[in-house]
Amino acid sequence: MRFFLFIFTQTLRNICHSWGVQLMTLLTVTLSVLIFSFFYLIYTNMLQAGEKIGEELRLTVYLDAQLSPAGQEEFIKKVNSFGKVEKIIFITPEQAFQRLTKQLGSDSDVLADLSPAFLPYSAEIYPHKDLRNLSRIKEFSDYLTNLPGTQKVQYGQAWVERFGHFIKLLRFIVIISGTLLILTTMFMVSYTLRLTLYARQDELKVLRYLGATNSYIKGPVLIEGFALGLFGSGLGLAALFFLFQWIKHHFSSAGFLGLFELRFLPMSDSAIILLGSIMLCTLGSLLSIRRLLKK
Amino acid sequence: MLETLNESLPPHDHPGLVEIVKVTKIYPPDVVALKNVSLRAEKGELIFLTGPSGAGKTTLLKLLCRQEIPTKGLIEIDGNDLNTLSDNAIQKLRQRIGVAYQDFKLLPRLSVFQNIAMPMEVQFKSLKEIRHRVTELLAKLGLSAKLNKPAGKLSRGEQQRIAIARAAANSPLLLLADEPTGNLDAGTTGLVMDLFRELNDNGSTIIIATHDESIYQGTNHRKFELQQGELF
Numbered sequence A: 001m002r003f004f005l006f007i008f009t010q011t012l013r014n015i016c017h018s019w020g021v022q023l024m025t026l027l028t029v030t031l032s033v034l035i036f037s038f039f040y041l042i043y044t045n046m047l048q049a050g051e052k053i054g055e056e057l058r059l060t061v062y063l064d065a066q067l068s069p070a071g072q073e074e075f076i077k078k079v080n081s082f083g084k085v086e087k088i089i090f091i092t093p094e095q096a097f098q099r100l101t102k103q104l105g106s107d108s109d110v111l112a113d114l115s116p117a118f119l120p121y122s123a124e125i126y127p128h129k130d131l132r133n134l135s136r137i138k139e140f141s142d143y144l145t146n147l148p149g150t151q152k153v154q155y156g157q158a159w160v161e162r163f164g165h166f167i168k169l170l171r172f173i174v175i176i177s178g179t180l181l182i183l184t185t186m187f188m189v190s191y192t193l194r195l196t197l198y199a200r201q202d203e204l205k206v207l208r209y210l211g212a213t214n215s216y217i218k219g220p221v222l223i224e225g226f227a228l229g230l231f232g233s234g235l236g237l238a239a240l241f242f243l244f245q246w247i248k249h250h251f252s253s254a255g256f257l258g259l260f261e262l263r264f265l266p267m268s269d270s271a272i273i274l275l276g277s278i279m280l281c282t283l284g285s286l287l288s289i290r291r292l293l294k295k
Numbered sequence B: 001m002l003e004t005l006n007e008s009l010p011p012h013d014h015p016g017l018v019e020i021v022k023v024t025k026i027y028p029p030d031v032v033a034l035k036n037v038s039l040r041a042e043k044g045e046l047i048f049l050t051g052p053s054g055a056g057k058t059t060l061l062k063l064l065c066r067q068e069i070p071t072k073g074l075i076e077i078d079g080n081d082l083n084t085l086s087d088n089a090i091q092k093l094r095q096r097i098g099v100a101y102q103d104f105k106l107l108p109r110l111s112v113f114q115n116i117a118m119p120m121e122v123q124f125k126s127l128k129e130i131r132h133r134v135t136e137l138l139a140k141l142g143l144s145a146k147l148n149k150p151a152g153k154l155s156r157g158e159q160q161r162i163a164i165a166r167a168a169a170n171s172p173l174l175l176l177a178d179e180p181t182g183n184l185d186a187g188t189t190g191l192v193m194d195l196f197r198e199l200n201d202n203g204s205t206i207i208i209a210t211h212d213e214s215i216y217q218g219t220n221h222r223k224f225e226l227q228q229g230e231l232f
Ligand SMILES: Nc1ncnc2c1ncn2[C@@H]1O[C@H](COP(=O)(O)OP(=O)(O)OP(=O)(O)O)[C@@H](O)[C@H]1O
Pocket: B027, B028, B031, B032, B033, B051, B052, B053, B054, B055, B056, B057, B058, B059, B060, B102
């Protein structure tokens, strides 16, 4: 008990000794955590949006002519031979015309002079979850295009593709900022702590002469690293939370963001970021002292 | 090697607290500071080490607290062969050895209190105990008024007494004092010697390296003289 009390007061003493540098390090850790978790937050929200869009994803196959019941069976078989689908609905020009009228609502009078005959026969395919990723959907669409009797396949290609690229870019940014987070926290922490240790070199020497054990000298430094990680990432996550609330409050009603609800990082992810930063900073402090204790 | 060392051990049936056996110390490249020195100190003994400047007094004390490593020979303290002790065991042993260095080795920016408290903190003594001991020592050495002054702002003689107080703080098993009265007048020398005598009465073994004849004349403690690295 007294051991911990001593290590703790010793830590406080060290921090007071060089609070300027320590504060800078703390802010660096905070900023790295904030940047990383900000991109990560966007990423998770985008993934969620993607999933929602994916649920509504369907491919429309425009057909040359109406399929006989046997032809429909054949078509279903061929589609299923590529991959699992949830359902296939065959749509006649009349049904399509009705749907169009409904969608146009009060503007439906533009259709007044037209007959359903200008619309083609079509089949709507709702792919199974397994098929709902970008490259599979593309392959699927190519496959459907090559089926006999197919005129054209549509699934909002451009949009889905762009969204997929966006997700890829985000993933890249998350990885980059994550790496930067690791590097900055580890090196900043070990570098500053080493600086403060050099400043205390005389004291460490005297402590050795007085019989201080390695753990007596190491303990406070490790706790410093631990505290830097805890408070740095805690502050970073808190800052992210307030930023998130602000964004949500100001933008949630606007167009695109209105499509889905913004969500903060789940508890588990925040905990992992917190624990990870603590680990990195403690590791950094260990690095700083290892070389010093060797001699 | 070890056999010849053992043969040369004086015929005692129990080991002394300090056993120095045929120790030679050569500072690289070729400064012979100690030549084949053997010395034994009993538990609870007070010993004076004299000799001209450069004779090797400081070197001998540094070997005892493992600040330097002997080139040849054996040193045992309280039954521990210093050559075979692990780093951690050396640190543990150092906790039981108080050293008042010739150059003090105080931390000038820390207060007098913090300096003297350091060896007690290293042993995780309670703050209450530390406060009590530090004020007691300062009173004995006539420095009560300096408790919260930075050590660097004190005079040489005051710093010397702080160094002695730090060495005495834990009432060590072995106390090494290197020229402890070099900067002191007769009055304060008396205070320091009283403190040593008290520690000695309470069981500390003490080795004092000194030029100051006044502190060993008329005492019946053993006295050794070093000359050019050889002990007489
Ligand atoms: N670190 C060192 N490197 C090289 N030579 C050293 C070192 N320390 C001491 N010496 C030499 O070893 C010899 C003994 O030095 P030491 O300091 O033990 O003398 P001393 O008896 O304590 O002298 P003084 O009474 O002046 O303090 C001297 O010749 C000194 O120059």
